[in-house]
Amino acid sequence: MNADQLAALAPIITITGAAIAVMLAIAIRRNFLLASGVAAGGILLSMLALGLAWPQSPAQVTLLMLLDDYALFTMALLLVTGLAVLGFCYDYFKDREGENEELILLLLTALLGATVLVASSHFAAFFLGLETLSISLFALAGYPINRARPLEAAIKYLILSGVSSAFLLMGMALIYAQSGELGFSGIGHFIANQPVMNTVVLGGVILIVAGLGFKLSLVPFHLWTPDVYEGAPAPITAFIATVSKGAVFILLLRFFISTDSYGYNPLLSVFSVIAMLSILGGNVLALLQTNVKRMLAYSSIAHMGYLLVAFIAGGSIAPGLVIEAVTFYIVAYFITTTGAFGVVSVLSTPQTEAGDIGFYRGLFWRRPLLAGTFTLMLLSLAGIPVTAGFIGKFYIFTSGADGRLWGLLAAVIAGSGLGLYYYIKIVVVMSMNEEATVRKAEESSGARISSATLAVLSLLLIWFGLFPDHLVSIIQSVSNTVR
């Protein structure tokens, strides 16, 4: 390993360093603010380190990692989101009983796993990154250890995640047995040189899809989602919904493009069925949901289905457009979902998690800014113009139409229609004004960092919705490097 490669790895090394620094800081002086501050500094440093890695891109660091422009861009996205979640975590946990400092540490290790994941070009890095991320998430989801719901969520996630890892490993083993390769490009060469389709490799890839499908909570691997979303503390749910899913999806995309698995038509059939089921299933499940966190969980199933539509279109359209569509959608989805769960976490008190819809009744009259932010996030999830979500949805439609996926597009349309129902329902509930709920404006100064973060997210949401060109051109320039 030479200096250039070290420079290319600098962001990941910095995050690792930050985790160690937080650990030491806790050992020296147990202080939540200190730990959070160190972590925030670490994330910021890591972002600076991206600048160090940029000139080296694309850099193949050992067999395991490929740090190209796209990997660095997605790392930046993960780091920014991680920072936002850290902000929510600080406000959420600062007044809670128990020793919450290790939570920050876990957040950093989870972030480390995610950054490794998006840069991996080898099954080993892929699996290591995924497990680093997942194991941190188990602990994070169950962090309030003396409460039943988070604990239940953590245990469920742990067990089922284990099942999915088993699928993943089995899939990798099957592929390795046939090709003798663990690196993505090696597998790609093997597949390209096969005269006929190799059934065992196909089975292996499908098992990997099953494993990743669990992480992405795609139907039929979705059942855990609402329970974990509901049970985990709101900021952690935000992290699971964004960083974890986004990193896994980006990995899936990179895996498919670099191994050229699009050549396997049966895979596209598998994805089409999954996408169709996820879009319809997610939306139907969300329809009459009265718990906001569960509703967002089901809606995330549908959103992953939408993403898959653009992904599947890669079978017949240029990978450039697919990456552009998927990446824009992920950015929009990150902003929106972080914002939505941010609102939930701001509303949650140490006594109650703001899950039930009754919590939101008349919110416009009590916390107008917060309700406005939430409305904005919901509208973006529904894909209403002026928000980034609209542009994202538009990308899905464009790539789906280019790829002539009419059946899936019909499902997207039906799903969007259903989505409007349950998103707008929350807005309606928030604008209800009942005498009993009219309380004097609640104390809102307790969550300054969260409020500032939400404000930034709202601005970004509108900004990318009105002027997407800038972001699009960045995405285009970084997505050219993926191969």
Place this chain on the structure above:
Amino acid sequence: MLGLLGWVPLIPLMGFLILVMAGDQLSRLIISWVGAGSVAVSALLATLIGFEFLDGDMQPYRHIVGSWMTIDDLSVPFGFYLDALSMTMLFVVTGVGFLIHVYSAGFMEDDPGYARFFAYMNLFVSAMLVLVLADNLVLLYLGWEGVGLGSYLLIGFWYDEPNNGYAARKAFVMTRIGDTAMALGLFLLFTQLHTLDIQSLLSLASSQWAPGAVLPVASAALLLGGAVGKSAQLPLQTWLPDAMAGPTPVSALIHAATMVTAGVYLIARTHPLFLLAPTVQLAVAVIGALTLLVAGCSALVQTDIKRILAYSTISQIGYMFLALGVGAWSAAIFHLLTHAFFKALLFLAAGSVISCFHHEHNIFKMGGLRKAMPLTFWSFMIGSAALAALPLTSGYYSKHEILLAAFDASPVLWAVGLLGALITGIYSFRLIFVVFFGAQSQTVEKKPGWLMSVPLLLLAGLALFGGMLQIPLNSVFPVLIDQGNDHTFNLVSVITVASPIIGLLIAVLFYLTGTFSAQRLSDGGLAGTLRQFFLSGWGMDALYETLLVRPFITLSTMNKNDVVDGLYVGVAWLVRGLHRMASATQTGRVRWYGASMVFGAVFIIAIGLLS
């Protein structure tokens, strides 16, 4: 000055906006100043523009304010077009409109909806100006619908009386039937000629279409449909008598002077199209002739002062249609102009009578008002004389011109017009004799103030001498070919002049001297039935009620729970069902979750291997 053309419709629109947004905060004085003032400014601008226009030898002037919409090869600007025809209409709308606004300031002074009234009136005037100035059919249609909206709002102005709301809806629906035909005509013209700019459309039509071909006949017929609806001609005339439910100034402005003549304007504006479709033009004449007779007969027997005037309006517009149908374009517009003066005068005078009698409309409960209300009486006299086309009044010149042109086209049409003129003479003076002569039945409590008197005076002057105001329309219309016939002193001319006078004499015998009794006449079996028939407007309402309204209501009662709604209810029901089924899978049990993952993996492997 010509460059200010765009402001003419804009200023009343601004008045409307001010009154709508701030009407509640403004005092009555300011409301009346905004309401009437905006029309006054418009009228002033129109006058200045008119002087410049007449100075410039009436060269057509086009003024594009901006683009409205541009889609593919359709481009619709906010473009205004001024020629002698639109100039005439401009004078009528702003001039008569202004006088009626001033009158309204007095007439409506005790009404709680003062600001609302003037807001609607200004909206109407603005839309009417857009209609007459539009240089393309889409903008014209905007104005066309705008005046329809204004009319609807003002007929139902006193909305707490359910009948008024019914009358407003009736007017809206009936005219909408015509509007639909007109919209279809616009679509047809655009698909065939690829433009909706009126002038280029007409020249394209003349150069591309052969006279009597299917396309010009179809498009002219569709436009005629619109004109018939708006101008209350057979068979869509039934809404106008009910439209009298609105305040009287509204009847004067919308349902006499301006909006109802929009159909005449439309046909005149697109006359080259009608020249290409001789059958449709003949239909225009026949519709006009029939309408003037039918409505005249109904006017003979009405007892409601405003309904008499309403039927007479229908009848007079019938004359205009007759003129259009025989190609006497400028005579039609001339009659439109004079009719605007004398009919507005009659309505405003009727309004004075009504407001003095606690909103009493039945003429047989009035009587002997001659002494008590001299100004109103003389206004009525002048208006009725002009309506009956007695010599030396404005109505004489225009109607005489029409009848002579009708004679040149067909003696039958002339004879019908003549009979109509006779009837007009009878009912106009029946009204006067019943209301103003005889014994005074009630004391007059309130005399019209100067706000109401001055417009009456000015309109009386116009009704008398308005015949001299005719703007030469030769630049717009083709000159009638057989100008050679000089009717000045021949028999036709004499009979034409004589017929309304005979009508007047009959009215004298029946209603002034009492030599004959209308009561006794109508007691007889046949005459009584006929009277009932005329009174009900030839049974058209009952006919439509049986043919259309009842079947429609029956149908909609049958479909009370909309069949189409069922689809959406079904979708909602289905999705809820699916939701319940899907929710049942969320058991919360890890063993089921784990098993489902295994099943899922088997499922997708099966898909992958089998496809």
